[in-house]
Amino acid sequence: MTTTTPTTEGTWQRRFGDSIMKSLSTPKVMLERGEGCQVWDVEGKRYLDFLAGIAVNALGHAHPVLVEAVSKQAATLIHVSNYFATPSQVELAERLKAISGAGEQGRVYYGNSGAEANEAAFKLLRLNKGPDGTKTRILALQSSFHGRTMGALALTGKPALREPFEPMLPGVEHIDTTIEALEHSIDDRVAGIIIEPIKGEAGVVDLPEGFLQAARELTAKHGALLILDEIQTGIGRTGTWFSFQQFGIVPDAITVAKGIAGGIPIGALVTFGDTSDLFEAGQHGSTFGGNPFATSAANAVLGEIESAGLVENARVRGEQIRAAITAIASPHVKEVRGRGLLIGVGLHEPIANEISARCLEAGLIVNAANDSSIRIAPPLIVGDSEIAEFTEIFTSVLKGLA
Incomplete structure (x- = not known):
């Protein structure tokens, strides 16, 4: 041909x-x-x-730094599957823990896109069932966007995107972006809520003042997870490494993708504190996730963002x-x-x-x-x-x- x-x-x-x-x-x-x-x-x-x-x-x-990194890695080792570890895989996880403030308890799961990172976040929410298994409600916001794969789509607050593929995965409720809606919706049956610090696909719409702080307070009170979708807002784009760092809160997890490797496909779920203990071996995985090619690119990009x-x-x-x-x-x-x-x-x-x-x-x-x-x-x-x-x-x- x-x-x-x-x-x-x-x-x-x-x-x-x-x-x-x-x-x-x-x-x-x-x-x-x-x-x-x-x-x-x-x-x-x-x-x-x-x-x-x-x-x-x-x-x-x-960019010469990224070009050099991917050229060198392509000539060394591109893919090994998750049966093996690679130096760049571990280095990037350590970097993400450091810049996010996840600290020693933090853990990183790799996928290949923002949607995959949010699929992992969906599973994380499902695992937060509580000791009696009654935490079955998952909250997301109206007009939010978290991806187009089925789990991420169920979280997305855009009915026009969801309707052709219904029925959606059950258990997700979309609420208004108001503190009053948070107070009305979050109770002991809520496993968690996923929030974009700025709604990118909705037109770059800021959250109401005090909204994230209220979400953090209410989720902590009721044993629910606060997961922040930092896919569009993270990696320095909003003037801090992650947007949540401007609001004086610490989430239970964040999802990251887009700018992390400057154009090479990669996504990640970063967990904080005890949330890191929810996943057990074999409960989630990705053949390509965290491959040395993508993680080397991400290390180069993060290094240049910091040094420049x-x-x-x-x-x-x-x-x-x-x-x-x-x-x-x-x-x-x-x-x-x-x-x-x-x-x-x-x-x-x-x-x-x-x-x-x-x-x-x-x-x-x-x-x-x-x-x-x-x-x-x-x-x-x-x-x-x-x-x-x-x-x-x-x-x-x-x-x-x-």
Whole structure:
């Protein structure tokens, strides 16, 4: 069988539609290379990447530290299965325990994605049955997103995503994102609750003030687990290693993925304290989870984030971008949300898709998280020149709207 390099938009889009499952819509652009905060399509057009693969490319594209790490590991050892340990597997677990504050009692389970990490979290919640087995209720939030595999989908608070695949796994209840709903819902029958510190897929929506603290207090009171989905908010993106570290609480577990390895697939469940004792040998596993290729990449990415001061850069640059958007004073912009380099632009009208399309045409990649929200999540390496270019394009697009 021979293949040909796509040379025109019509050619590659036709081939995509003829070959890729219909669960994915045909994209508008085919990208073929990247460097730093820039990518180029197959026609040679350059784009400023302010989405980073949906908060994945923490070091941008083709970062020399990551390139060297994966090249070296690929030439050494890629996969051995979980019948064997590898140095990078243990090193990464120790790193995750350290930066999360999980400490000596903390433990790490590896998967290959955020959805897999949340599947492990679902099982962890099921194991917290209590001594009499009556803890059978699992809570999640309305409009939340935790993944598209069946367990993660059951946790996801978006009925439109769940309905085609019902019946869902039983026992999950979705509640409003209010302290009153927490107080009404959490009792001694609750095994736990899973929460995104910022609702990314809902449009980068911040939780109400005091919400996480109330969730921690109530879950501790009733012997329920507090699990935080840090898949989009973690690994420095919100200006601390993990978003929960800004709220003065300690969860029972967190799930991590996206930026952890800069684009190499990996996910993790990190447990704290006695929660680490819930899983027993053989109760969960993954053939590819924690392989030396992915864990070496993650160690390189975490090391570079630390040595280059990128957690602080995310905080500072995030403030800079939010200030720049606010200064545009567009009548279309209702509010600017989020923390660090996870930013949501709330709009007065359902024009997010139009804005995203116009930005793409102008050479800027952002994302319409929903009809009235733009999501901005550039690489953690973003600097003054990239922010200046973003501001110029975004201003032009907003001012060009009717």
